Amino acid sequence: xxxxxxxxxxxxxxxxxxxxxxxxxxxxxxxxxxxxxxxxxxxxxxxxxxxxxxxxxxxxxxxxxxxxxxxxxxxxxxxxxxxxxxxxxxxxxxxxxxxxxxxxxxxxxxxxxxxxxxxxxxxxxxxxxxxxxxxxxxxxxxxxxxxxxxxxxxxxxxxxxxxxxxxxxxxxxxxxxxxxxxxxxxxxxxxxxxxxxxxxxxxxxxxxxxxxxxxxxxxxxxxxxxxxxxxxxxxxxxxxxxxxxxxxxxxxxxxxxxxxxxxxxxxxxxxxxxxxxxxxxxxxxxxxxxxxxxxxxxxxxxxxxxxxxxxxxxxxxxxxxxxxxxxxxxxxxxxxxxxxxxxxxxxxxxxxxxxxxxxxxxxxxxxxxxxxxxxxxxxxxxxxxxxxxxxxxxxxxxxxxxxxxxxxxxxxxxxxxxxxxxxxxxxxxxxxxxxxxxxxxxxxxxxxxxxxxxxxxxxxxxxxxxxxxxxxxxxxxxxxxxxxxxxxxxxxxxxxxxxxxxxxxxxxxxxxxxxxxxxxxxxxxxxxxxxxxxxxxxxxxxxxxxxxxxxxxxxxxxxxxxxxxxxxxxxxxxxxxxxxxxxxxxxxxxxxxxxxxxxxxxxxxxxxxxxxxxxxxxxxxxxxxxxxxxxxxxxxxxxxxxxxxxxxxxxxxxxxxxxxxxxxxxxxxxxxxxxxxxxxxxxxxxxxxxxxxxxxxxxxxx
Numbered sequence: 001x002x003x004x005x006x007x008x009x010x011x012x013x014x015x016x017x018x019x020x021x022x023x024x025x026x027x028x029x030x031x032x033x034x035x036x037x038x039x040x041x042x043x044x045x046x047x048x049x050x051x052x053x054x055x056x057x058x059x060x061x062x063x064x065x066x067x068x069x070x071x072x073x074x075x076x077x078x079x080x081x082x083x084x085x086x087x088x089x090x091x092x093x094x095x096x097x098x099x100x101x102x103x104x105x106x107x108x109x110x111x112x113x114x115x116x117x118x119x120x121x122x123x124x125x126x127x128x129x130x131x132x133x134x135x136x137x138x139x140x141x142x143x144x145x146x147x148x149x150x151x152x153x154x155x156x157x158x159x160x161x162x163x164x165x166x167x168x169x170x171x172x173x174x175x176x177x178x179x180x181x182x183x184x185x186x187x188x189x190x191x192x193x194x195x196x197x198x199x200x201x202x203x204x205x206x207x208x209x210x211x212x213x214x215x216x217x218x219x220x221x222x223x224x225x226x227x228x229x230x231x232x233x234x235x236x237x238x239x240x241x242x243x244x245x246x247x248x249x250x251x252x253x254x255x256x257x258x259x260x261x262x263x264x265x266x267x268x269x270x271x272x273x274x275x276x277x278x279x280x281x282x283x284x285x286x287x288x289x290x291x292x293x294x295x296x297x298x299x300x301x302x303x304x305x306x307x308x309x310x311x312x313x314x315x316x317x318x319x320x321x322x323x324x325x326x327x328x329x330x331x332x333x334x335x336x337x338x339x340x341x342x343x344x345x346x347x348x349x350x351x352x353x354x355x356x357x358x359x360x361x362x363x364x365x366x367x368x369x370x371x372x373x374x375x376x377x378x379x380x381x382x383x384x385x386x387x388x389x390x391x392x393x394x395x396x397x398x399x400x401x402x403x404x405x406x407x408x409x410x411x412x413x414x415x416x417x418x419x420x421x422x423x424x425x426x427x428x429x430x431x432x433x434x435x436x437x438x439x440x441x442x443x444x445x446x447x448x449x450x451x452x453x454x455x456x457x458x459x460x461x462x463x464x465x466x467x468x469x470x471x472x473x474x475x476x477x478x479x480x481x482x483x484x485x486x487x488x489x490x491x492x493x494x495x496x497x498x499x500x501x502x503x504x505x506x507x508x509x510x511x512x513x514x515x516x517x518x519x520x521x522x523x524x525x526x527x528x529x530x531x532x533x534x535x536x537x538x539x540x541x542x543x544x545x546x547x548x549x550x551x552x553x554x555x556x557x558x559x560x561x562x563x564x565x566x567x568x569x570x571x572x573x574x575x576x577x578x579x580x581x582x583x584x585x586x587x588x589x590x591x592x593x594x595x596x597x598x599x600x601x602x603x604x605x606x607x608x609x610x611x612x613x614x615x616x617x618x619x620x621x622x623x624x625x626x627x628x629x630x631x632x633x634x635x636x637x638x639x640x641x642x643x644x645x646x647x648x649x650x651x652x653x654x655x656x657x658x659x660x661x662x663x664x665x666x667x668x669x670x671x672x673x674x675x676x677x678x679x680x681x682x683x684x685x686x687x688x689x690x691x692x693x694x695x696x697x698x699x700x701x702x
Contacts, residue, residue, distance in 0.1 A: 008151035022122035029078035029124035035101040040093040045140040046167035047089040051082040052138035081121040088120035117153040175296040176205040177328035183209040189216045190267040216241045221249040252281035280305040292317045382555030396422040404518040406547030409596030412518045428473030436479040454504025480517040492536040550591040564602040581616030656690045
């Protein structure tokens with residue numbers, strides 16, 4: 001294992017080497033343990049709600065896909081660590097083996113059943129099989145093992161408590177203890193919960209401090225009630241709270257109006273446990289001026305709430321609750337034991353539900369889609385896009401030049417619209433130019449305009465160029481990297497001097513333009529290749545915004561697909577739906593054409609599918625059409641033919657690409673031949689053949 005006194009798993013980190021296990025991308029999850037480690041035979045895993053919901057959404061709530069996704073993630077990372085939410089959960093199991101140093105410092109023994117209180121992002125695990133998913137608690141019954149370290153906090157669960165609600169409660173344990181300590185008698189409390197059981201535990205932590213001398217309201221989102229009905233949830237809450245509401249938290253204005261219509265008064269203390277966008281607005285609105293607002297984690301838009309409160313001229317005591325407090329473990333067990341009978345009854349209620357999973361799935365999908373972020377007409381669900389939008393809105397207010405980078409079809413023009421609408425130039429023109437379509441001979445007159453009669457064929461009245469048309473506003477230069485070096489030089493001069501001359505003109509035209517450029521290839525890379533002026537690059541590159549490809553923000557796929565489908569349904573006056581298998585198929589595809597490809601596919605699927613429901617098979621059929629159409633276009637381009645294809649050359653090209661891939665991946669001809677299931681001599685012959693063919697075609701690829 002290599003590292004002396006490794007009390008929290010540094011020697012398990014594979015990449016990046018400078019990281020600790022909780023932040024590492026990949027860790028070593030082999031079974032063998034060092035003297036400082038302990039191996040746990042796993043029984044149950046509890047996932048944090050945002051992590052579990054993200055898995056469900058990405059997989060279209062298809063259980064087989066959810067299981068496959070989790071197993072694949074663990075296989076790639078050596079731990080369960082959702083890269084989209086940056087969260088995981090906790091695990092429970094039996095001690096299989098203890099290292100010598102671990103055993104000396106531990107109060108536990110081999111065979112003890114223990115609960116690891118630390119996040120799984122800090123622990124190597126291996127899962128052999130996921131037997132069952134509990135959708136009410138976000139928990140997985142599993143077979144496998146986890147590795148804990150001397151520094152890992154562990155505990156045992158009293159036999160009178162059931163594992164599911166105990167593990168779910170410990171996800172909130174430190175926050176529960178904090179709320180207990182700050183509660184005072186005679187106050188009005190609001191709990192914005194994320195599920196029924198955790199809401200009850202927060203209410204009980206308040207009452208454990210102040211008794212019944214308080215007024216408590218619980219708000220749950222429509223998506224937070226699991227498989228229960230709103231009536232069942234309100235019935236369960238009635239014995240604990242003075243009032244309760246099942247609302248759409250993503251619509252905070254209408255939700256707050258509904259609450260205040262009944263309650264009449266605001267709340268002295270609000271505890272926000274919900275991760276959904278909109279919960280921070282709801283929290284601020286419903287908390288009285290100079291009241292207290294507590295967030296159970298930073299993920300609940302704590303920073304945003306401060307800005308919202310300021311915009312409403314509200315003075316609030318706003319805090320994020322601590323994640324570790326000495327004494328919280330004993331407090332949490334005492335709390336759970338005091339309400340165990342009630343929680344056992346809720347468990348039986350969950351188990352008795354006869355609601356079909358498919359119905360619950362459809363409801364969850366609808367709720368998930370509705371709770372998307374939306375800024376202007378820019379819709380999103382993923383944390384990656386939320387971070388991007390926050391960055392864009394911040395940069396928009398600074399009147400500087402910007403480079404937008406990202407693959408073709410990622411939505412760079414949408415980002416441009418967002419910048420324009422939120423900038424000081426929002427009431428001025430935004431002129432959009434695709435530089436790749438401008439003929440070199442006409443480029444100068446297109447950009448700078450010309451005077452009347454300046455050349456043969458010129459308009460008698462002259463013409464304004466792009467810069468003059470954009471004066472006072474924004475000039476968007478898409479594919480700016482395609483401009484010639486000569487035109488780049490002239491563009492640089494305009495940016496430096498804020499003036500130019502029309503073609504045939506003698507009077508300078510003064511302009512005030514914000515220039516935003518986009519390119520699907522890094523301009524820095526073009527500079528290094530000598531294809532883009534370095535001085536122009538630095539003039540443009542005050543800020544760079546990189547738009548991630550769709551495959552890196554998969555949470556957006558379902559939201560975008562549903563939005564595109566809705567728009568096209570309205571356009572054609574019809575009504576169609578994507579079923580869960582279709583959403584799963586969409587989520588699992590890599591989208592080389594990004595958002596533009598997704599929209600095109602949804603459009604084609606809507607037209608080609610005759611029925612009301614678009615299935616996964618329908619999506620696959622349209623995807624196959626796209627793939628082969630693109631393949632044929634690429635082949636025609638590479639063979640410089642517009643009418644027909646050469647079958648033998650196509651097969652040769654595919655063989656060549658496969659051999660190149662195998663050699664690059666495995667490094668040796670022996671390993672590459674094994675991968676391709678062919679003999680090493682045969683691979684050598686083909687390799688030599690394609691090298692000769694390349695030489696004979698003057699460098700042109702087959």
